[in-house]
Amino acid sequence: MVKIIxxxxxxxxxxxxxxxxxxxxxxxxxxxxxxxxxxxxGSCCCATCHCYxxxxxxxxxxxxxxxxxxxxxxxxxxxxxxxxxxxxxTVTPALEGMVVTLPEVQS
Amino acid sequence: xxxxxxxxPVIVVGAGQGxxxxxxxxxxxxxxxxxxxxxxxxxxxxxxxxxxxxxxxGETTAGQVLIRQPAVFDKKGITLRTGTRxxxxxxxxxxxxxxxxxxxxxxxxxxxxxARPRRLPVPGADARGVHSIRTLDDAQAIGAELAAAENVxxxxxxxxxxxMAAVARKLGKAVTVVEAADRLMARVVAPPVSDHYRAxxxxxxVTILFGTAVAGIAVEDGTARGVxxxxxxxxxxxxxxxxxxxxxxxxxxxxxxxxxxxxxxxxGCGRTSHPDIYAIGDCAARRLPDGQCQRLESVQNAxxxxxxxxxxxVGPDKxxxxxxxxxxxxxxxxxxxxxxxxxxxxxVARQDGATCSWFYFKDGRLIAIDSVNxxxxxxxxxxxxxxxxxLTPEMAADGAYPxxxxxxxxxx
Numbered sequence: 299m300v301k302i303i304x305x306x307x308x309x310x311x312x313x314x315x316x317x318x319x320x321x322x323x324x325x326x327x328x329x330x331x332x333x334x335x336x337x338x339x340g341s342c343c344c345a346t347c348h349c350y351x352x353x354x355x356x357x358x359x360x361x362x363x364x365x366x367x368x369x370x371x372x373x374x375x376x377x378x379x380x381x382x383x384x385x386x387x388t389v390t391p392a393l394e395g396m397v398v399t400l401p402e403v404q405s
Numbered sequence: 406x407x408x409x410x411x412x413x414p415v416i417v418v419g420a421g422q423g424x425x426x427x428x429x430x431x432x433x434x435x436x437x438x439x440x441x442x443x444x445x446x447x448x449x450x451x452x453x454x455x456x457x458x459x460x461x462x463g464e465t466t467a468g469q470v471l472i473r474q475p476a477v478f479d480k481k482g483i484t485l486r487t488g489t490r491x492x493x494x495x496x497x498x499x500x501x502x503x504x505x506x507x508x509x510x511x512x513x514x515x516x517x518x519x520a521r522p523r524r525l526p527v528p529g530a531d532a533r534g535v536h537s538i539r540t541l542d543d544a545q546a547i548g549a550e551l552a553a554a555e556n557v558x559x560x561x562x563x564x565x566x567x568x569m570a571a572v573a574r575k576l577g578k579a580v581t582v583v584e585a586a587d588r589l590m591a592r593v594v595a596p597p598v599s600d601h602y603r604a605x606x607x608x609x610x611v612t613i614l615f616g617t618a619v620a621g622i623a624v625e626d627g628t629a630r631g632v633x634x635x636x637x638x639x640x641x642x643x644x645x646x647x648x649x650x651x652x653x654x655x656x657x658x659x660x661x662x663x664x665x666x667x668x669x670x671x672x673g674c675g676r677t678s679h680p681d682i683y684a685i686g687d688c689a690a691r692r693l694p695d696g697q698c699q700r701l702e703s704v705q706n707a708x709x710x711x712x713x714x715x716x717x718x719v720g721p722d723k724x725x726x727x728x729x730x731x732x733x734x735x736x737x738x739x740x741x742x743x744x745x746x747x748x749x750x751x752x753v754a755r756q757d758g759a760t761c762s763w764f765y766f767k768d769g770r771l772i773a774i775d776s777v778n779x780x781x782x783x784x785x786x787x788x789x790x791x792x793x794x795x796l797t798p799e800m801a802a803d804g805a806y807p808x809x810x811x812x813x814x815x816x817x
Contacts, residue, residue, distance in 0.1 A: 330477035339452035343732040368780030
């Protein structure tokens with residue numbers, strides 16, 4: 299299990315122990331974290347699991363692929379340098395303690 | 406003054422993605438009454454898209470496809486009853502009747518009953534080794550047989566069948582797709598997209614038989630051993646997967662006298678012909694402003710009509726009006742579709758290597774975009790099709806033209 303910390307736009311914080319191999323999105327949705335819609339269920343098709351990742355973990359994450367890049371350009375909330383689609387981040391032990399901040403709107 | 410009477414729950418029949426969405430959106434819309442979500446299957450609500458892809462490849466576990474953990478239902482005040490089949494409706498009494506005979510009263514009823522796979526009306530179709538892919542149980546049964554299978558025959562070259570074919574090829578199986586029409590995904594995409602996917606699958610070693618009807622399944626000891634085509638060809642098979650479409654599950658609605666037209670007829674908020682009864686998702690046929698009924702089988706339709714339905718129950722209305730979108734994952738090709746291309750008179754393409762988008766126009770107006778590995782075109786299309794736009798076929802064909810620029814009319 300790897301601890302991921304989700305912060306909603308309203309400041310609600312959820313610490314979730316995520317099984318390795320799950321996506322950051324799956325754990326949030328499974329636990330009913332508000333602020334991630336993930337309408338397409340993790341197929342990188344809807345851009346409604348947008349999140350801002352802890353800058354300190356940037357070098358521990360694989361860079362977005364072309365599909366994610368294309369979807370990230372079309373998020374409803376502002377795209378920032380640390381914007382990611384949480385369905386595309388697979389949880390590994392290196393992400394222990396990563397804080398993921400959720401935007402105000404997803405759709 | 407006595408306490409105000411407690412109203413019966415809103416009952417949602419069907420615990421798929423749409424049914425769950427209604428239940429949760431009722432809460433986010435401020436509904437404070439009881440919510441009862443009834444599912445015929447024994448599983449809690451799950452994502453269907455991975456069933457024909459990641460789940461079969463072993464990339465996704467059954468635990469990962471469940472949408473919510475049980476505790477989330479408690480937290481949101483949603484009562485989930487799985488393994489519960491509804492036998493009939495009694496609208497006059499505002500009750501539903503379960504298969505067990507139990508009657509449950511509702512204040513509003515939502516039918517989210519989905520669709521059932523079309524069955525193959527030929528001898529042998531009920532043999533072991535012949536499967537549809539609709540439920541988690543279906544996918545797990547296929548997964549259990551897939552490892553040992555050598556010859557996989559997929560009947561139907563639509564999304565589900567082709568996703569299955571791609572999975573089976575990735576796992577090294579010999580794969581034949583039998584398609585009655587003369588091209589792939591003919592019901593949904595236009596000929597150039599069909600051609601692209603034919604080349605993709607044939608390039609991966611799939612044999613595709615077009616214009617081919619199935620006459621029967623060859624069975625030995627109760628197990629499928631082959632598929633017999635109408636022209637007499639026998640295709641060896643130890644796993645046969647049917648992807649020949651679905652039929653809306655409208656038995657309850659029809660039994661209660663609701664207006665149905667290849668689906669339960671609803672407005673943009675999921676209202677049926679009965680004031681307290683709503684229908685959403687695959688089972689619903691939405692009446693469009695031009696009077697036509699449109700039944701969509703998609704995640705977006707389940708989610709968006711689910712949200713609209715919950716809003717209508719609580720008030721005020723927030724009808725579902727967005728352009729339809731869909732996707733299909735086959736090999737490394739992600740097909741994303743927005744709008745409906747049927748009836749187009751012009752199609753132009755933007756292509757760059759293996760990525761391509763096709764733009765469909767009717768009477769000079771953009772009606773749909775199909776994209777392969779071009780997500781930005783797809784997302785731009787969702788915005789373009791949401792309102793007025795000035796995109797012409799010439800602009801669409803010019804890869805240097807930024808699609809976003811066509812979203813608003815030019816300043817005169």
